[in-house]
Structure formats: C-alpha cells, structure tokens
Amino acid sequence: xxxxxxxxxxxxxxxxxxxxxxxxxxxxxxxxxxxxxxxxxxxxxxxxxxxxxxxxxxxxxxxxxxxxxxxxxxxxxxxxxxxxxxxxxxxxxxxxxxxxxxxxxxxxxxxxxxxxxxxxxxxxxxxxxxxxxxxxxxxxxxxxxxxxxxxxxxxxxxxxxxxxxxxxxxxxxxxxxxxxxxxxxxxxxxxxxxxxxxxxxxxxxxxxxxxxxxxxxxxxxxxxxxxxxxxxxxxxxxxxxxxxxxxxxxxxxxxxxxxxxxxxxxxxxxxxxxxxxxxxxxxxx
Amino acid sequence: xxxxxxxxxxxxxxxxxxxxxxxxxxxxxxxxxxxxxxxxxxxxxxxxxxxxxxxxxxxxxxxxxxxxxxxxxxxxxxxxxxxxxxxxxxxxxxxxxxxxxxxxxxxxxxxxxxxxxxxxxxxxxxxxxxxxxxxxxxxxxxxxxxxxxxxxxxxxxxxxxxxxxxxxxxxxxxxxxxxxxxxxxxxxxxxxxxxxxxxxxxxxxxxxxxxxxxxxxxxxxxxxxxxxxxxxxxxxxxxxxxxxxxxxxxxxxxxxxxxxxxxxxxxxxxxxxxxxxxxxxxxxxxxxxxxxxxxxxxxxxxxxxxxxxxxxxxxxxxxxxxxxxxxxxxxxxxxxxxxxxxxxxxxxxxxxxxxxxxxxxxxxxxxxxxxxxxxxxxxxxxxxxxxxxxxxxxxxxxxxxxxxxxxxxxxxxxxxxxxxxxxxxxxxxxxxxxxxxxxxxxxxxxxxxxxxxxxxxxxxxxxxxxxxxxxxxxxxxxxxxxxxxxxxxxxxxxxxxxxxxxxxxxxxxxxxxxxxxxxxxxxxxxxxxxxxxxxxxxxxxxxxxxxxxxxxxxxxxxxxxxxxxxxxxxxxxxxxxxxxxxxxxxxxxxxxxxxxxxxxxxxxxxxxxxxxxxxxxxxxxxxxxxxxxxxxxxxxxxxxxxxxxxxxxxxxxxxxxxxxxxxxxxxxxxxxxxxxxxxxxxxxxxxxxxxxxxxxxxxxx
Numbered sequence: 001x002x003x004x005x006x007x008x009x010x011x012x013x014x015x016x017x018x019x020x021x022x023x024x025x026x027x028x029x030x031x032x033x034x035x036x037x038x039x040x041x042x043x044x045x046x047x048x049x050x051x052x053x054x055x056x057x058x059x060x061x062x063x064x065x066x067x068x069x070x071x072x073x074x075x076x077x078x079x080x081x082x083x084x085x086x087x088x089x090x091x092x093x094x095x096x097x098x099x100x101x102x103x104x105x106x107x108x109x110x111x112x113x114x115x116x117x118x119x120x121x122x123x124x125x126x127x128x129x130x131x132x133x134x135x136x137x138x139x140x141x142x143x144x145x146x147x148x149x150x151x152x153x154x155x156x157x158x159x160x161x162x163x164x165x166x167x168x169x170x171x172x173x174x175x176x177x178x179x180x181x182x183x184x185x186x187x188x189x190x191x192x193x194x195x196x197x198x199x200x201x202x203x204x205x206x207x208x209x210x211x212x213x214x215x216x217x218x219x220x221x222x223x224x225x226x227x228x229x230x231x232x233x234x235x236x237x238x239x240x241x242x243x244x245x246x247x248x249x250x251x252x253x254x255x256x257x258x259x260x261x262x263x264x265x266x267x268x269x270x271x272x273x274x275x276x277x278x279x280x281x282x283x284x285x
Numbered sequence: 286x287x288x289x290x291x292x293x294x295x296x297x298x299x300x301x302x303x304x305x306x307x308x309x310x311x312x313x314x315x316x317x318x319x320x321x322x323x324x325x326x327x328x329x330x331x332x333x334x335x336x337x338x339x340x341x342x343x344x345x346x347x348x349x350x351x352x353x354x355x356x357x358x359x360x361x362x363x364x365x366x367x368x369x370x371x372x373x374x375x376x377x378x379x380x381x382x383x384x385x386x387x388x389x390x391x392x393x394x395x396x397x398x399x400x401x402x403x404x405x406x407x408x409x410x411x412x413x414x415x416x417x418x419x420x421x422x423x424x425x426x427x428x429x430x431x432x433x434x435x436x437x438x439x440x441x442x443x444x445x446x447x448x449x450x451x452x453x454x455x456x457x458x459x460x461x462x463x464x465x466x467x468x469x470x471x472x473x474x475x476x477x478x479x480x481x482x483x484x485x486x487x488x489x490x491x492x493x494x495x496x497x498x499x500x501x502x503x504x505x506x507x508x509x510x511x512x513x514x515x516x517x518x519x520x521x522x523x524x525x526x527x528x529x530x531x532x533x534x535x536x537x538x539x540x541x542x543x544x545x546x547x548x549x550x551x552x553x554x555x556x557x558x559x560x561x562x563x564x565x566x567x568x569x570x571x572x573x574x575x576x577x578x579x580x581x582x583x584x585x586x587x588x589x590x591x592x593x594x595x596x597x598x599x600x601x602x603x604x605x606x607x608x609x610x611x612x613x614x615x616x617x618x619x620x621x622x623x624x625x626x627x628x629x630x631x632x633x634x635x636x637x638x639x640x641x642x643x644x645x646x647x648x649x650x651x652x653x654x655x656x657x658x659x660x661x662x663x664x665x666x667x668x669x670x671x672x673x674x675x676x677x678x679x680x681x682x683x684x685x686x687x688x689x690x691x692x693x694x695x696x697x698x699x700x701x702x703x704x705x706x707x708x709x710x711x712x713x714x715x716x717x718x719x720x721x722x723x724x725x726x727x728x729x730x731x732x733x734x735x736x737x738x739x740x741x742x743x744x745x746x747x748x749x750x751x752x753x754x755x756x757x758x759x760x761x762x763x764x765x766x767x768x769x770x771x772x773x774x775x776x777x778x779x780x781x782x783x784x785x786x787x788x789x790x791x792x793x794x795x796x797x798x799x800x801x802x803x804x805x806x807x808x809x810x811x812x813x814x815x816x817x818x819x820x821x822x823x824x825x826x827x828x829x830x831x832x833x834x835x836x837x838x839x840x841x842x843x844x845x846x847x848x849x850x851x852x853x854x855x856x857x858x859x860x861x862x863x864x865x866x867x868x869x870x871x872x873x874x875x876x877x878x879x880x881x882x883x884x885x886x887x888x889x890x891x892x893x894x895x896x897x898x899x900x901x902x903x904x905x906x907x908x909x910x911x912x913x914x915x916x917x918x919x920x921x922x923x924x925x926x927x928x929x930x931x932x933x934x935x936x937x938x939x940x941x942x943x944x945x946x947x948x949x950x951x952x953x954x955x956x957x958x959x960x961x962x963x964x965x966x967x968x969x970x971x972x973x974x975x976x977x978x979x980x981x982x983x984x985x986x
Contacts (some may be wrong), residue, residue, distance in 0.1 A: 037908075037910075040559075041561070041908075042395075101916060101918075183854065183856070185854070185855070185856045185857070185972070185973035185974075186893070186894050186913055186970075186972070186973075187894055187913045187915065187916060187919050188916060188918035188919050189913070189916040189918065189919070190913060260896070260898060260905075260906075260911070262972075262973075262974050263974060266974040266977060266978075269977070270854060273853055273854055
C-alpha cells in the first residue's frame with residue numbers, strides 16, 4: 001500500500017541527504033517529473049522519499065576556464081536560459097530547452113533526468129557528445145563517471161542505491177563546436193523519434209577535424225554512441241561527403257524498436273538523417 | 286462586443302466546484318478491480334485479501350448488486366455495472382471496494398485475485414463479422430432497447446442505412462469515372478481535462494442524490510431510476526460544473542456503480558477516475574473502416590455513390606443514446622452534395638475493445654474523412670480537379686439533398702469560395718514541399734428543443750434564470766444570459782444563470798448534438814415574452830418547450846489546409862487551417878469563435894496524432910504522455926472567415942457552430958498531403974512515416 005506509509009524527508013545539505021538515503025528502498029526526488037509518475041502509477045513504492053529541493057549546494061551553473069559544472073538540482077529551464085551554456089555548449093542549451101514542455105522544464109532537474117535513464121531523453125546525447133562526466137557521492141565514497149559509461153540499460157545506470165549525483169562536469173575544449181537536434185514528427189510535446197547530439201573539434205589550424213562525437217537517443221535501450229562516425233570524421237574538413245559517410249555509419253549501430261514513434265526501419269533511416277543534420281548544425285551551416 | 290463568459294471567473298480562480306470537489310459528510314470512496322484480459326470467463330474472484338484491509342467497508346461483485354440490477358445503458362441496456370461471469374474488454378469492472386479513503390480503496394482493489402478462463406479475443410470490427418467469429422454477447426437482441434434481432438448477423442450492435450443499394454450500384458455501373466477506396470480512422474478519446482467522477486448518496490427513504498460528470502441530468506435520472514427501480518421523483522441529479530465534455534460526459538459514467546454501492550453501504554460513495562482509467566474505461570470515438578464509391582458522368586456531375594461503414598462499437602452498445610443505436614454522422618456523409626442515387630450503410634459491431642459512444646459530431650469526422658478524401662481523389666484522378674468537382678456537385682438552393690429534404694438554403698459553394706479566397710500568410714520552410722487541400726462539411730439543424738427553464742425576480746432588480754443544463758464548457762449558460770440581457774435590456778451583472786437539480790425543473794434533453802443554442806434560445810425567448818407580460822406581483826415564470834425548430838436547414842463549413850512536408854523525412858507541418866463558416870446571427874462572438882478554433886484544433890488532433898492505439902483487444906495509449914493531444918506549439922495558424930447573412934433558425938436567427946469545424950480537417954490535410962507529395966493517405970492519424978515510405982514508393986497509389 002502506498003502514500004499513507006511513505007516518509008517524506010527534506011534535507012538541506014548533501015551529507016544530510018546521504019544519511020537519509022541509508023534506509024532500504026528510499027529514493028531521492030528531484031523535480032518529480034518522472035519519479036512522481038512512477039510513484040502515482042505504483043511502479044515504485046518507496047518507504048521513504050528524500051526530496052533534494054532544499055539542498056542549495058546541488059544547484060547552480062559555474063563556468064571557468066577549463067570546464068562548466070552544473071549542479072544536479074539545476075532545472076532544465078535554468079540550463080536553457082544560462083548565458084554561459086548558450087555560448088559554450090550550444091547543444092546542451094538546445095537539448096535542455098526542448099524537453100517536454102515549459103511546465104516540465106521548470107521542474108525537471110539534470111540529476112533526476114540522468115538517473116532516470118529513459119533512452120528517449122534529450123540531455124544525454126547532448127552531454128555525452130561534449131564529454132560530460134557525472135560526479136557521484138555516497139556516505140562512504142565519491143567517484144566521477146564519464147556519462148558515456150553511465151548507462152547500463154533501459155532505466156538502468158551504474159549508480160548504487162545509496163549514491164547521489166551531485167554535479168555534471170563538462171570539459172571545455174578549444175575549437176570545439178556542438179549541437180543537438182531532435183525529431184518529433186507527431187507532437188512537439190512528445191519524446192523524440194530520434195535525437196542527435198554531436199560535437200566536432202578542429203585542430204589548431206581550424207580546418208581539419210581532430211575529434212568528433214555523434215550520440216543518439218530514441219534508437220536503443222541506452223544512448224547510442226557511434227565511434228565509427230567519429231573516426232570517419234577525424235582527419236576530414238567536415239565536408240558534406242564526410243558528414244554523409246559518418247551519418248551512414250550511424251545506421252549500422254542503432255538498435256531501434258517499433259513503437260508509435262515509428263517503426264524500427266524508419267527510426268534507422270531517421271537516425272542517419274538527423275545525425276547528418278546535427279553535424280551540419282554543429283559546423284554552423 | 287462579447288460579454289465575459291458566465292463561468293470564466295469561477296473557473297480561472299479555482300472557485301468552480303467540480304464533481305471531484307464535492308464533499309459530503311460520511312463520504313466513502315470506491316475503486317474497482319478491472320479486467321486484465323479482453324475476453325475471458327471469470328472462474329473465481331478472491332476478494333478476501335481486500336476485505337481484510339483496514340478501512341475497507343465492503344467488497345462487492347455482481348452477485349451483491351442490489352435487487353439483482355446489473356445492466357444499464359443510454360439506449361441499449363447491455364453494460365454490466367460489475368462483470369457477471371464474463372469480461373468482454375480490458376478494464377471491465379469485476380469487483381468494487383468501498384473504503385474510508387481513495388488510497389485504501391485503490392490499494393485494496395489491487396489485492397483482489399481473479400482467475401480467468403481466457404476466450405478468443407475479437408480485436409477488430411473486421412474480425413467480428415466473420416462467420417466463425419466468437420460471439421461477444423450470446424443473445425444481444427434480448428437486451429432492453431436492443432435494435433438487433435437474431436437475424437441481424439454476428440456481433441452486430443446496429444445497422445443504419447439510407448437509399449437504394451441497387452439503384453446506386455446501377456448508377457455507378459453507368460458512370461464515366463469511378464473511385465473506389467477504403468479509409469480508416471482510429472479509436473479516439475474526448476480528451477477533456479476533468480476525468481469522470483461521481484458521488485451517489487442513497488438514503489433509507491428511497492431517495493438518491495447524485496453528483497456526476499454528466500451533461501444530460503434528466504436522462505441520467507431516468508436511467509438510474511429504471512436500473513434500480515427507484516421513483517424518478519426521488520432521484521435528484523445535482524448541479525455540477527463540467528471540466529470539458531466533447532460528448533464524453535453524456536454517458537452515465539460510474540453513476541450506476543456508485544449508486545449500487547451507496548445502497549449497499551448506506552453512505553455516500555465517491556469515485557474519481559485516474560486519467561489512465563478514464564482512457565481505459567469510458568466511451569470515445571468509434572474507429573472506422575469506410576469504403577466509398579463515387580461515380581461521375583463526363584461533365585463531372587456525380588451520378589451515384591455508395592458508402593459502407595464498418596465501425597468498432599467495442600464491447601457494449603450501451604453508450605450510444607439515439608434510437609438507431611448508430612451514428613447519424615455516418616449516414617449523413619453525402620449531405621452537402623447532389624447525388625441522384627446514393628446509398629449509405631453504417632454497421633456498428635461488438636468487439637473486445639473499449640465501448641464507444643458519442644464524441645463531438647458523432648460519426649462525422651470519420652465520414653467526412655472518407656467521403657471528402659474520395660471526392661478529392663475522384664477530382665484528381667478524373668482530371669476535373671478537386672475544387673471543380675466540388676463546385677459542380679455542391680447543392681444549390683431549391684435542390685433536394687440525398688436524404689429527400691430541401692433546406693432553406695445551401696451555402697456550400699459560398700463557403701468553399703470564401704475559404705479559397707483568404708490571404709495565406711505562413712511561409713513554407715526552405716526546401717520543404719508545399720500543398721493545399723480543401724474539404725467541406727455540412728450539418729443539419731433539426732434538433733428538437735425539448736427543455737424547460739424558469740426566470741425569477743432576485744434582489745435589486747436581478748433576474749435569476751434557473752436552467753436544467755450544466756455548463757459543459759461550450760458556453761450554453763452564457764447564451765442564456767446574453768439572450769436575457771438583450772431581450773430585457775438589462776446589464777449582464779443583473780443576471781444570474783444557475784443550473785438547478787432535476788427535481789426543480791420538469792425536463793431537458795441534455796447538452797449535445799449542437800442543440801443547446803438552438804433549443805435553449807426558443808425556451809428563453811418564450812420565457813422573456815412571458816416575463817415582459819408578467820403582472821408586477823408575480824415573481825416567477827416557468828416554461829417548457831417541445832417544439833420543432835424552423836427548417837429544415839443546416840450549416841456548412843469549408844476548410845483549407847496548407848501543409849509543408851520535409852522531403853527527406855516525411856515530416857508533416859500543417860502551416861495553416863483556414864475555416865470558412867456559414868453563420869446567421871451570432872449571440873456571443875467570442876464564444877462562437879472559440880467553438881470554431883477549438884473545433885479546428887480538435888480536427889487537427891484527429892488528423893495527425895490522436896489514437897488510442899487499440900491492438901489485440903487493448904488500448905495502449907493509457908496516459909496523456911502516450912495519448913497525444915495537440916499542444917500549443919503544435920497548433921497551426923488558424924484563420925476564420927465568416928460567411929454572414931445566413932438564414933438561421935429560432936428567435937435569434939442563429940446556426941449551430943459547435944460541430945462544424947472539427948469534421949472536415951482530416952480530409953483537408955490528407956488532400957493537401959497528396960497535393961504536396963503525391964502520396965495519398967487513407968488512414969488517420971497521418972504519420973510522417975507513412976508519407977516517407979509513400980514518397981519512396983513514388984506514387985499516389
């Protein structure tokens with residue numbers, strides 16, 4: 001039975017939050033846009049809910065010379081509206097500005113989104129494409145995990161039950177461009193049929209690509225990272241032919257499923273097209 | 286100028302009291318254990334774990350129902366309050382828990398164990414009519430109100446038709462060009478904001494008070510008194526505010542169940558559906574498969590046509606309120622055109638899907654999608670062109686329509702021309718294909734204004750109107766106020782309009798069928814007349830009307846859709862929807878415009894996204910995350926052009942508008958998609974993917 005027996009705790013610091021989570025089947029609650037739905041439909045029945053809304057140290061966006069740090073309780077709307085993010089990480093800015101709708105973006109938190117691990121989410125491909133790392137704390141330990149290695153399956157991550165995402169760190173790299181583009185053919189308020197995050201880093205001459213990344217959502221049980229696409233771009237000038245070859249490679253590694261957002265065959269086609277469009281947008285067409 | 290809507294402030298501030306807000310002393314809460322299977326016999330129901338939960342007052346199954354009353358419906362009584370030995374759809378209520386809180390009731394209901402013997406599922410209307418299809422109901426003709434007989438055929442809920450099949454077949458044989466195509470639309474839900482809710486309060490003296498999300502209180506009263514053998518005078522349906530309706534709130538909802546439970550526990554029983562249960566257990570729009578054949582002569586004039594509709598009525602016929610137990614929108618498919626020989630048949634069948642009922646213009650969006658797509662195809666394939674074929678065949682004044690009546694006027698050609706002549710203002714994205722499509726819809730206005738109301742002197746010169754109808758969101762009560770305001774020449778703030786319970790007025794036919802503004806205005810006009818003649822010492826005038834409106838007449842709408850399609854992906858963007866609407870006088874311009882815009886948005890949703898995703902006897906769209914409705918970002922630019930000067934009906938010379946603009950949209954958009962891409966869409970909702978593969982195949986076939 002739910003609700004009558006669920007404890008609701010409101011810690012004001014990370015250490016207090018980590019103590020509160022020690023109880024078995026306790027969960028952290030961020031903005032509630034996913035967790036509340038799971039709770040109301042009884043897919044989860046925690047005995048204790050630890051709401052992080054009053055933990056000030058988990059909030060905020062801090063840009064320095066070499067990196068940008070985003071606190072885990074920062075909302076999608078805050079990220080989308082942040083000038084440093086818009087300037088330094090345009091893909092992250094775009095992704096955070098298209099999630100759900102304005103009401104969802106006002107509540108949804110970065111940490112909550114990453115922990116929820118729905119493979120249709122917009123943020124993971126945008127963040128993985130720029131090398132984001134997730135800082136995680138428990139009462140005993142602290143670790144930092146590349147977001148590219150964070151996901152294990154549908155709604156599954158490498159997090160232990162007592163671990164809390166505290167922040168996400170994105171390294172800033174010279175001559176890097178990034179973008180995110182999503183495809184929602186039915187409704188703007190839908191999960192994407194496919195979303196494509198990308199980044200391209202030029203060498204010091206500004207002409208030849210030294211590193212690249214293409215990451216997709218909606219076409220597998222976890223965000224799909226195309227190493228082959230990256231390799232096909234490195235050493236090129238990012239001309240359309242190179243982009244096409246990279247986009248073509250994406251087709252081979254996606255693992256889409258038939259659903260109301262498209263058949264697997266259609267999603268495969270769209271993954272390739274939107275990988276191309278993301279790269280094109282990245283290169284500032 | 287438009288005066289503010291009568292319900293605006295209360296709804297905007299949260300002061301409005303909806304059914305879910307009603308709290309009675311001693312209220313208990315109900316929840317049901319629903320069927321997990323679409324078709325099965327119930328072998329055993331174990332309610333004991335639910336009974337042991339603290340706070341549970343009772344757990345009941347069909348055998349417990351008071352007086353053995355179980356079946357109810359709006360016309361056909363074939364819906365069980367609780368499943369009696371058999372379930373016919375996912376979501377059928379099997380057992381009900383009454384408890385001291387909603388949470389306890391819901392948690393206890395989950396503990397109920399049902400053992401089933403699974404039966405073969407009939408998942409589509411097509412399967413249902415096969416000779417070897419399992420019977421969903423063994424003897425459907427035995428239900429009270431049934432219109433079928435043992436000879437009607439397998440799993441038939443009703444068949445309605447018009448015209449001569451032989452004559453139409455013969456005319457088609459002689460036609461120069463013929464189109465013969467089949468069109469499909471999905472099961473849909475009304476998408477109101479407020480989920481269905483009910484409180485029933487039965488008393489030991491045999492009286493019953495019911496608050497229900499229902500727009501037809503007098504019919505609900507009659508259904509409940511009939512099901513439970515109660516004196517109708519002692520059944521009182523209480524006033525409520527409705528949070529949206531779109532046809533879905535005409536059904537008795539959970540009032541029969543809550544009434545039964547209140548009788549059983551002797552306390553008020555309340556049930557508020559979670560939205561997922563509302564999507565699962567109410568009565569939305571019928572999915573359809575409609576074959577249309579149309580034939581023209583060498584000059585492009587229609588010589589004959591046949592429309593054969595097969596509709597999925599789901600597990601029960603009981604949510605259709607009209608005598609035919611059918612949908613008049615299907616039979617009326619050809620109402621805008623001159624067709625010498627037209628035959629139409631609308632067959633509604635039982636399946637193991639959710640039962641379907643009435644949704645804004647029942648049958649019309651399906652029929653208009655099929656008919657207006659077929660006519661468009663015929664125009665294109667014959668070389669006559671989609672506009673010209675309509676101009677040639679729309680009815681003109683004096684014509685007899687395919688149903689044998691002559692309307693006061695026919696304004697189809699005028700609305701079409703008006704829609705075509707509007708300026709177009711939305712740019713096509715660079716590199717995208719562009720197309721335009723039109724569709725026409727006409728609707729008769731033959732509603733009988735059976736209603737009653739009372740005007741009463743209030744303090745400080747106020748006039749209080751007591752009406753039998755709830756405000757369902759369409760503005761019916763505002764229409765009443767506007768008529769009194771203009772009829773008596775007093776300001777809006779001197780007028781109160783209150784819905785009163787069913788014991789306080791004699792009758793009403795309910796909100797729906799575009800009848801409120803037409804029917805109610807007759808009653809209000811008569812009441813105003815009496816009021817003006819009323820002696821100074823009299824406080825009240827009351828009137829009951831049951832007279833036909835003028836006519837026959839009707840109203841037209843024409844819609845022009847402009848679309849853009851991404852040639853790489855098939856993505857469809859509806860750039861704008863231009864609605865030309867046939868109007869006479871307008872009572873409240875803002876409310877009138879809201880009906881036009883809301884209708885166009887609803888038609889747009891039906892065209893491109895709404896779908897209950899019924900498959901294998903299960904609706905899969907069970908949350909508002911999966912059952913997509915248009916949001917603000919999706920809605921195309923809406924333009925309205927009013928064709929004024931029409932001949933309306935009633936004392937205010939008006940035409941109904943509420944069901945005009947949601948009907949032609951599906952065809953208008955599909956026609957525009959062919960214009961843009963050459964791909965013909967014959968199944969709603971229109972998916973980008975369908976356009977994509979269609980373009981790859983590279984033909985209109």
